[in-house]
Amino acid sequence: MDLLDDTPEPRSNQPEFTVSELSGAVKRVIEGEFGLVRVRGEVGRVSRPASGHLYYDLKDDRSVIAAITWKGQAGKLAVMPEEGMEVIATGRMTTFPGQSKYQLIIEDLAPAGAGALMAMLEKRRAALNAEGLFDPARKKPIPYLPQVIGVVTSPSGAVIRDILHRLRDRFPRHVLIWPVPVQGEKCAPEVAAAIRGFNALEPGGPIARPDVIIVARGGGSLEDLWGFNEEIVVRAAAASRIPLISAVGHETDTTLIDHAADRRAPTPTAAAEMAVPVRLELLATLDSLQARLMQGVGRGVMLRGQRLRDLARALPRPEALTQSATQRLDTAASRLGGALSLAVVRKHRSFDALAAKMQPNALQTMLARRGAALQDQSTRAKALLDRRLDRARDRLQSLSARLAPTLTNLAARSARDNTRQREALEKLAQRLDAAPSLRLKSLSERLDRLDRMRQTLGHHETLKRGFAVVYADGQVVTSKAAAEKSSHLEIEFQDGRLSLSPRPPRKAKDAPEQGSLF
Structure with a gap:
């Protein structure tokens, strides 16, 4: 090439x-x-x-x-x-x-398939549990008697009717409903937004902030309930500052929001029962406590009065404390004069005996000296006795002064206690007197409502709409065959009853046939 x-x-x-x-x-x-x-x-x-x-x-x-x-x-x-x-x-x-x-x-x-869903669900549950979202220490207690209850559910299902009916039977409360789809692709984001929305309400604002939230849905398949297994819903439930009750599905259904919620209810009706107590049971408990309170107040007044009487009997009277000392003082005072006179007489006798033996001048001098000495001793004895009497009299006055305030304080304290207990007892008596009238008023209003409902559902209202009632021999006729067998009929309209004459029998076989009234 x-x-x-x-x-x-x-x-x-x-x-x-x-x-x-x-x-x-x-x-x-x-x-x-x-x-x-x-x-x-x-x-x-x-x-x-x-x-x-x-x-x-x-x-x-x-x-x-x-x-x-x-x-x-x-x-x-x-x-x-x-x-x-x-x-x-x-x-x-x-x-x-x-x-x-x-x-x-x-x-x-x-x-x-369900196996893949369960595997993914278990994996997600383990991951969220590792973050501490299902920790029991994070769960908040449900308030005993909430004022406002927030419900996150579908507004058109039977769930919300069951919850409202149960709340009305147990203890009617104010209910806020946040409507959301409970299955499908919009379920998870809207449920999470509803939980965050309830938490965003300010206490005391134009829209009341719920005290407890119920997230509810009826039963369904794993796919139908999958929206409540989404991570956004679980995190919103765990972050809720308001106590949250999960009531998703039936008792055998379990979703991830059940683990993050503060309480899990097996059914929406059970969630309503968890949210509020039974009003009639509370009233019965209140009546029992009122009876116990009145019994306790009465028993307390009785025991205080008995104790006061016992203390009064144990305390001696002031006269009893001074009578013995006064008597001893009077006895000593009465004996003092006689004793002094007797002593003087005895001394005079001894002096006279000595004077006979002594010279007159010396005797007079000695008598004068002895008389002066005796007078001096009498004066000192009387002064000593006066001082002892004064001290006894001062001590007696001191004891009387110390005893008088004690008795006065006991009497005043007893009077104050009796006054307070009497006022409390009067208040309880007023409440007890008002309770039957309030109960009778409530029952009367309920009886009026039932009577109006009876009149509305009665057959007279049905007759006003164009219907009629057929009677045969006093019984209501509901079929054509029964009407044909009866010899006498009576029809009731709105404004009265109409009687129909009996049908005459045929005279002969060749007689012209008479048409039936019906």
Whole structure:
């Protein structure tokens, strides 16, 4: 072959494509053959960039398909893809020319059976439990008698009617209803928004803030209840500052909101029973406590009076304390004068005996000296006795002064206690007198309502709307056959009764047939 030969080589009959043309042809073939497909597989890696699109893989034991869910469709998915979850994806196949690969544009995603849902549910429960959202220490007590009850449920189902009926029977309360869908793709975000909305209400604002929240829904399948297993709902329930009762499904149904709620009720009716006590039981308890209070007050007054009387009997009278000392003083005073006179007489006798033996002058001097000494002793004895009498008299006055305030205080304290107890007893008597009238008024109003309902549902109101009642022999006739057998009929209208004459018997077989009245 001559390398310097400029002769052009002959061209082949095989057509030539540009890269874009070939990529476009492949794209058209794939999209034409696989316009809408359903694929079952396991979710691989999941990527959520800031754009809002979802990028993940669908795989089995041998192959992997790249999958995309665009931002506008991602918010409508029934479940969000999670790594390891087995799903059934619905979408369309296409290609991405920029990287020479094919991919699946997914428009709907559903778990591949209850087993996949349960596996995903258990995985989510373990993750939330590890964060402490189900910790029993976080749970708040339910108020004993809430003033306002918030209910998050569907406004058109039987659940809200059951809750309102049970509350009306037990203890009527003010109820705020936040209507939400209880299944479907909008269930989870709206339930979470309702819980946060109740918590955002300010106490004392234009809309009363609930004291307790009930999240309720009737029974259903695992898929129907899946909205209450979503993470957004569980976190909203755990973050609620208002005590929350979960009443989702029946007794055998369990959702993740049950673990995050402060209390779980097996049914919506049981949730209403948990929220409020029975009013009649409270009234009975109040009556019992009032009776015990009155009995206790009466017994206390009786015991205080008895104790006061016992103390009064144990205390001696002031006269009894001073009588003995006064008597001893009087006895000593009466004996003093005689004793002094007797002593003087005895001394005079001894002096006279001595004077007979002595000279007159010396005798007079001695008598004068002895008389002065005796007079001095008498004066000192009398002064000593006066001082002792004064001290005894002062001590007696001191004891009387100390005893008088004690008796006065005891009497005043007893009077004050009796006054307070008498006032309390009068108040209780007033309340007791008013209780029967209030009860009779309530029963009378209820009887009036029942009578109005009886009149509304009575058959006379039905007759006013154009109906009539047929009687035969005093009994109501409800069929044509019974009416034909009766010989006498009576029809009751709104304004009275109409009697129908009996039908005359036929005289002969050839007589013209008379038409039936009916």
